[in-house]
Amino acid sequence: MALYRFNAVLDEEKSVHIVVSAEAESEAFHLAEKEIERSFLKMPEIHEIMLLEKKLSTKGGFVLQEI
Amino acid sequence: MAYTKHWANQEKLSKEEKAKLEKDGLDILDDIPYYARNGFDSIPKEEWSFFKWAGLYLQKPKEDGYFMMRVNIPSGVMTNEQLKTLAGIAKDYGRDVLDITTRQAVQFHWLQIEQIPDIFDRLEKVGLSSVGACGDIMRTIVGNPLAGIDPNELLDTREIVNDVYHYFQRNRDFSNLPRKYKISISANVDNAQNAEINCLSFVPAVKVIDGKEVSGFHVYVGGGLAAKPHLAKPLNVFVRPEQVKDVTIAVTTIFRDYGYREKRTRARLKFLMADWGPEKFTEKLSEYIELPEKGEERLTGWNAGYFYGVHEQKQEGLRYVGVNVPVGRLHTEELYELVRISDQYGNGEVRTSNSQNIVIPNIPEDQVEAMLNEKLFEHLLPEPKSFMGYAVSCTGIEYCNLALVETKERMKNVADHLDEALSLEVPIRLHMVGCPNACGQRQIADIGLQGIKMKNKDKKMVEAFEIYVGGTLSESAQFNEKLKGKIEAGQLDGVLVQFLQVFKQEKYRGETFHSYYQRVGLPHLQETLDEILANNVAVN
Numbered sequence: 001m002a003l004y005r006f007n008a009v010l011d012e013e014k015s016v017h018i019v020v021s022a023e024a025e026s027e028a029f030h031l032a033e034k035e036i037e038r039s040f041l042k043m044p045e046i047h048e049i050m051l052l053e054k055k056l057s058t059k060g061g062f063v064l065q066e067i
Numbered sequence: 068m069a070y071t072k073h074w075a076n077q078e079k080l081s082k083e084e085k086a087k088l089e090k091d092g093l094d095i096l097d098d099i100p101y102y103a104r105n106g107f108d109s110i111p112k113e114e115w116s117f118f119k120w121a122g123l124y125l126q127k128p129k130e131d132g133y134f135m136m137r138v139n140i141p142s143g144v145m146t147n148e149q150l151k152t153l154a155g156i157a158k159d160y161g162r163d164v165l166d167i168t169t170r171q172a173v174q175f176h177w178l179q180i181e182q183i184p185d186i187f188d189r190l191e192k193v194g195l196s197s198v199g200a201c202g203d204i205m206r207t208i209v210g211n212p213l214a215g216i217d218p219n220e221l222l223d224t225r226e227i228v229n230d231v232y233h234y235f236q237r238n239r240d241f242s243n244l245p246r247k248y249k250i251s252i253s254a255n256v257d258n259a260q261n262a263e264i265n266c267l268s269f270v271p272a273v274k275v276i277d278g279k280e281v282s283g284f285h286v287y288v289g290g291g292l293a294a295k296p297h298l299a300k301p302l303n304v305f306v307r308p309e310q311v312k313d314v315t316i317a318v319t320t321i322f323r324d325y326g327y328r329e330k331r332t333r334a335r336l337k338f339l340m341a342d343w344g345p346e347k348f349t350e351k352l353s354e355y356i357e358l359p360e361k362g363e364e365r366l367t368g369w370n371a372g373y374f375y376g377v378h379e380q381k382q383e384g385l386r387y388v389g390v391n392v393p394v395g396r397l398h399t400e401e402l403y404e405l406v407r408i409s410d411q412y413g414n415g416e417v418r419t420s421n422s423q424n425i426v427i428p429n430i431p432e433d434q435v436e437a438m439l440n441e442k443l444f445e446h447l448l449p450e451p452k453s454f455m456g457y458a459v460s461c462t463g464i465e466y467c468n469l470a471l472v473e474t475k476e477r478m479k480n481v482a483d484h485l486d487e488a489l490s491l492e493v494p495i496r497l498h499m500v501g502c503p504n505a506c507g508q509r510q511i512a513d514i515g516l517q518g519i520k521m522k523n524k525d526k527k528m529v530e531a532f533e534i535y536v537g538g539t540l541s542e543s544a545q546f547n548e549k550l551k552g553k554i555e556a557g558q559l560d561g562v563l564v565q566f567l568q569v570f571k572q573e574k575y576r577g578e579t580f581h582s583y584y585q586r587v588g589l590p591h592l593q594e595t596l597d598e599i600l601a602n603n604v605a606v607n
């Protein structure tokens with residue numbers, strides 16, 4: 001398990017940060033997209049989704065700064 | 068000399084600190100023979116992190132049990148015998164590869180626990196050691212790769228470095244520091260040591276004392292890269308050569324006893340320095356050792372550790388030859404050739420620089436031509452092209468658990484491509500890293516490339532890069548700044564060529580990338596990149 005930090009660009013250039021724990025990168029992408037889906041009433045289009053950093057421990061986290 | 072771990076009763080200690088109170092990192096050296104006899108499975112998981120003190124890290128995936136080993140090369144100086152030993156280890160155990168790091172150390176990969184005792188023996192026989200090359204301890208000492216032969220050095224630092232290195236090797240008074248601890252000692256006036264990014268640096272300086280000019284050092288404290296980069300700050304002290312060890316002991320003691328241990332993320336010396344400032348640090352240092360105030364600094368510029376070509380030594384009739392090692396990676400045949408060539412034409416010594424390259428010293432003037440005709444130098448070029456010659460890369464996804472992308476081979480290919488597509492009369496220092504960490508010193512590059520993973524237009528997961536511009540440790544030292552936009556790995560060559568073509572068109576004759584960046588400003592570089600990306604060359 002590792003922690004994965006993402007940034008995604010949605011409709012109207014809205015940028016969001018997502019952090020998920022997952023077994024592997026592909027799963028992390030999948031989970032990050034799911035987290036976005038469930039966070040908006042109107043389903044946004046994901047224009048871009050980027051994995052920026054991973055941490056091997058699932059304990060801990062990231063500071064989410066403006067990017 | 069025993070000391071009291073006054074932090075032992077501190078209420079809030081990180082879990083790593085608690086573990087270090089139970090067991091000193093160096094104790095792992097006593098356990099390794101047992102693990103070697105009983106195999107990787109006999110190593111409890113909780114013990115893995117202690118291997119760092121022995122210079123060993125588990126490669127990815129950790130469960131497979133392959134180690135990376137880093138070997139200290141203080142000041143980058145290696146004897147012929149030492150190089151031969153390293154070549155032998157690479158051949159017998161390291162799948163024929165040896166990497167030079169950005170701190171002049173060397174690294175092997177693919178080692179197994181059963182092999183470690185033999186490797187330790189071989190290293191010890193020639194006076195080498197991997198102990199302390201990783202872990203919360205003093206790391207290999209960065210120094211002037213030209214120490215003792217450098218016409219531009221204020222004094223020969225070889226003995227000083229050796230003295231400090233041997234004092235701290237396996238020294239249990241300093242094997243439990245709050246965090247990794249990087250020092251540099253150099254009297255090279257071109258700052259070949261990258262002084263500002265070390266925890267502690269001794270840089271060349273002079274001071275008139277009792278009417279006599281004394282050559283010695285100024286002291287910088289609290290530098291470091293990683294997620295929160297910080298440039299080391301000068302203390303108001305002058306240090307005579309014979310005091311370097313005592314000052315190192317004093318600063319290290321301050322770090323050990325006052326450094327932060329609650330939070331591992333705030334434990335590097337730079338955090339203490341950021342809180343104290345240079346005045347308080349100087350004052351604290353004066354409680355340990357009496358030192359005069361600063362003299363006159365003798366740093367005249369920054370060469371980033373590059374010494375390509377044939378140069379005069381301070382010894383008459385002798386030359387040193389600096390050659391490029393593409394992204395710092397050497398193979399066994401090249402290593403053995405270096406052993407032979409350095410012995411045949413020079414005195415057998417070979418030196419590593421923190422630009423991941425090598426210098427062969429002590430070649431008689433009349434032997435230089437013959438030496439350069441050796442086939443090896445068709446690959447390790449003494450006059451490399453402007454991109455390959457200045458390309459730095461971290462380990463990347465091949466071995467590193469944190470990497471998001473491949474770096475080493477890619478950096479080599481990108482540099483090759485740029486050299487074919489473009490010629491510039493100034494070098495461009497390109498550094499590639501596979502994550503936000505700092506092993507490839509991305510922050511001080513002219514152009515830094517930091518790996519990410521992204522989904523592209525076709526929803527396919529691809530490797531990509533963020534781009535940073537304008538880093539330097541010259542007089543106006545600064546870390547590079549990020550440009551918006553990401554470049555898909557497959558588009559990297561094309562985008563960089565276009566970006567640098569604009570630089571080529573707009574630059575003044577002889578203007579460096581950093582001066583250009585300062586003159587035209589970040590917004591202009593952003594516009595340039597935006598335009599390139601908008602032309603659908605890259606994903607943005």
Ligand code: SF4
Pocket residue numbers: 461462463464467468469470471500501502503504505506507
């Ligand atoms: S910079 Fe990141 S990817 Fe590169 S070697 Fe260091 S930790 Fe690994």
